[in-house]
Amino acid sequence: MRRLGQALLAVSLFAGCGGSELEPSSPTLAQQQAPLTSTDVDVAPECQGLLGFVNTASFQTLDKYLPSDVANNLVTRRTTSPFVSLADVSSVRLVGPTRLEQIEGGARTEGFIGPSCVGIMDGLAVSTDDAAAIVSLVNTISDSELHDVLPDAWNGAVNLLNLRPFTSVQAISNVAGIGDKSLRNIRNSATLSRPLEALIAAANAAPGSGTYGASMARHFDWWQVVTTSGRYNYGGLECFGLEPSSVPDGATLRPYLADAAEVRAAVDYAVSVANQRNQIPSSVISAGLANLDALTAGRSFKGCSFGYADDPWSGHTVHIFVDTVNGFSLLVDTYWAE
Numbered sequence: 001m002r003r004l005g006q007a008l009l010a011v012s013l014f015a016g017c018g019g020s021e022l023e024p025s026s027p028t029l030a031q032q033q034a035p036l037t038s039t040d041v042d043v044a045p046e047c048q049g050l051l052g053f054v055n056t057a058s059f060q061t062l063d064k065y066l067p068s069d070v071a072n073n074l075v076t077r078r079t080t081s082p083f084v085s086l087a088d089v090s091s092v093r094l095v096g097p098t099r100l101e102q103i104e105g106g107a108r109t110e111g112f113i114g115p116s117c118v119g120i121m122d123g124l125a126v127s128t129d130d131a132a133a134i135v136s137l138v139n140t141i142s143d144s145e146l147h148d149v150l151p152d153a154w155n156g157a158v159n160l161l162n163l164r165p166f167t168s169v170q171a172i173s174n175v176a177g178i179g180d181k182s183l184r185n186i187r188n189s190a191t192l193s194r195p196l197e198a199l200i201a202a203a204n205a206a207p208g209s210g211t212y213g214a215s216m217a218r219h220f221d222w223w224q225v226v227t228t229s230g231r232y233n234y235g236g237l238e239c240f241g242l243e244p245s246s247v248p249d250g251a252t253l254r255p256y257l258a259d260a261a262e263v264r265a266a267v268d269y270a271v272s273v274a275n276q277r278n279q280i281p282s283s284v285i286s287a288g289l290a291n292l293d294a295l296t297a298g299r300s301f302k303g304c305s306f307g308y309a310d311d312p313w314s315g316h317t318v319h320i321f322v323d324t325v326n327g328f329s330l331l332v333d334t335y336w337a338e
Helices: 003-011 049-056 059-065 068-078 086-090 097-109 128-140 143-149 154-163 169-173 180-191 194-205 222-228 260-274 282-296
Strands: 117-121 124-127 212-217 232-240 252-254 301-309 314-323 329-337
Touching: 049 068, 049 086, 049 097, 049 117, 059 068, 059 097, 086 097, 097 117, 117 128, 117 169, 124 128, 124 180, 128 169, 128 180, 143 154, 143 180, 143 222, 169 180, 194 212, 194 260, 194 282, 212 260, 222 301, 222 314, 222 329, 260 282, 260 314, 260 329
Parallel strands: 232 252
Antiparallel strands: 117 124, 212 329, 232 301, 301 314, 314 329
């Protein structure tokens, strides 16, 4: 009865200090040691000292690590408004990848960042915990999901699949076809949905009512799920947003995509089914659903819905949603058994 959910769980993917020139408004040590990056930013919490360095270091300090004209440009710009991102720093005249490396070196030498900030790669300041999550994801992600996460980097995705396993995020960044957008998409896929993943884990562990249950997954091979599920009383396969060549045999193709409301409704129902004995903490539910809403607001999803049964005494209803732009994916399976 739980064969599909258990199989999906098996493939699911489940540490700076400030310098002497930091102003009171600069990130605290606690902020720099925050856990995984949870929003779509280009500087991890543990790497915020990079911004502290360019925002507060004196011209004389910046001049030790950068050409004088670049240091002057940074100081001039920050008098107008402080830097809030690496993209913001890169918008300053004469600041490119080489200058970012020099800024990183200066920030590290001056004590604005520590070992919990791995460094800047492809325009992304990565922490040690983010790096570990990225490596884990790339080493285990399915072919279909990786191509959804990297829709504009087909060759990059193929190269990652052919070269893995990786032991560092730097090695991933160095792969041909992986650039700023690709690495950021991978980081987002690896780190932004942890509250939702905690809810999924809790729902999957809940016993349900004994007759009804639910399982969900964040990382899975949607094509394999659609094409290899139990075939007893299999039917009602409806897909949406797929290219005609990607529509599984026997499926109907509905003319509109799924939206945030459809995704939320499927998850709400699964959580209610899994939590009939009130075993999932309300804080886990609220945090997970808030995370889901943040990740799906205003987004469109391709996917499929279908039902199947392994025998005459059980049945599954499965919904698969995949963000058409960034590949965020979610599987929701509710089932019954006599």
